[in-house]
Amino acid sequence: MTTALAAPAATPGRAKSLPGGRILLGAAVPLLILGLWWLVTGPLNLFTPTQLPAPQRVLDAGLGLLEDGALYAHVGISVQRVLFGFLLGAITGLLLGSLLGLSRLADGLLHPTVGAFRAVPSLAWVPLILLWVGIGEDGKVLLIAIGAFFPVFTSVHSALRHVDPHLVEAGRAFGYHGTRLLTTVQLPAVVPPVFSGLRLALAQSWLFLVAAELLASSEGLGFLLIESQNNGRVDRLLLAIVLLAILGKTTDALLGIIERKALKTWA
């Protein structure tokens, strides 16, 4: 009998020749943009500071806010809201997606309703949330959770519907059913698609955070945006946007690391 070692051994030669090469490659365009930005605001002087302040001034604005502790508070509360909202939405999505994905009865009963709710553009809930919950912390977290819920729900639901029926039958034939079948066969099988859903949900969470904070808030990055707009502080406005980009990318990368670990174990 021959050994068919089909495991892809990657391409060691190329991977070793460029340590961190991909990071350098990915950083090229942002650095280029930064250079252009500096060029058109500084030496070329094409824009007034109220139109487009220089990178240095944005950095100064950040350092200024850092000194009086305001930046820390803005970032902290925004991250907290995203985290809570994402967790609430993702957990609800996992539970409801599992229920509808596994039970034909629950699917028949609830899927049309969930589908109808999904058809409502999520921001349309804002006025209702304002009236019912108020736009305090609870309202914001709820809005973010709504944004995070649907990608997770959809991915779990459809992945569970498409688990290889052969594997499920084999599991049943060896005496697995109910929760044991779920944790032994069905959940591990859906790990890869569920992670795509989770990453989409995280991006949605940041989107809905800004929406919630733009509407009504006294702190947070969305508040910093709207306040800077009102005060004509374009430097702070750009700062908030850059921070959102960095935070969004960082949280996505963290989730990506967890995803890679999970895929190594489950796929």
Add this chain to the structure above:
Amino acid sequence: MTSAPAVDRRQYAAASTQSVVPPESVAAESLSVTFNDVGRAFDGRTVLRNVSLTVTPGEVVAILGSSGCGKSTLLRAVGGLDEGFTGDIVIGDSPVTRYDERTAVGFQEPRLLPWRSIRKNVELGLPRDLSKSEGQSRVDELLELVGLAERAHLRPREISGGMAQRASLARALARQPGVLLLDEPFGALDALTRLKMQDLLLDVHAKTGTTVLLVTHDVNEALQLADRILLLGGRGTATAEGATVKSLVSVPGIRPRDRAATDLAQLRSELYAGLGVSSR
């Protein structure tokens, strides 16, 4: 059709006579299977009808028939994977139950969980009431038996199709089934690997003594492995009224049989004729 070199066979014969005493933990209490007027229809279309026979404990019965004749359907019914049949199937002294614990199925595809190592896949077949240490030593023995001890840490995608089927066989044996149900388990393998798997199955049967029901469309495989061959088919070539027992024949000779034996030629051509194929 294929035939193995005679040298190979003699070696194997020697190997399996040496191990007459079954090791404690892979030995099973083999059970009888009684079919009483079993039939099955899907959406009003009859696939199987009036199947009656008794398989004695420890016997190897091959279920032979052309594709779509209901061989697998019959096997699934014994395993409790299908409850839509009519008539009675009795295992030992009680009727078959849903996902019957007294049986174990070796599917046509290995159906291993791709995210688990071979060892963890074999563990899947262990009965739940077994202690952890007992389970581990049984898995060790089975991996040894199917020759996968060295590769137990690998994932299913890292091994060949033949090895995957051996892992699947070990998983089925892990619950010490009273009846082992094999659904064309070697059908997707290449000819040479298939012969080796047949020898392995005989070895396993010699060691465990379990009753084996083997679905196959390979006449030579049936002749090589079975005590008796159940030929399923319809009247003539039309199967509109469903397949039933066309013939039930005992295979002469003691296993392991010589693959090149001439005394089976008559039976072989009869079976081919029964399948509607000319053996010439």
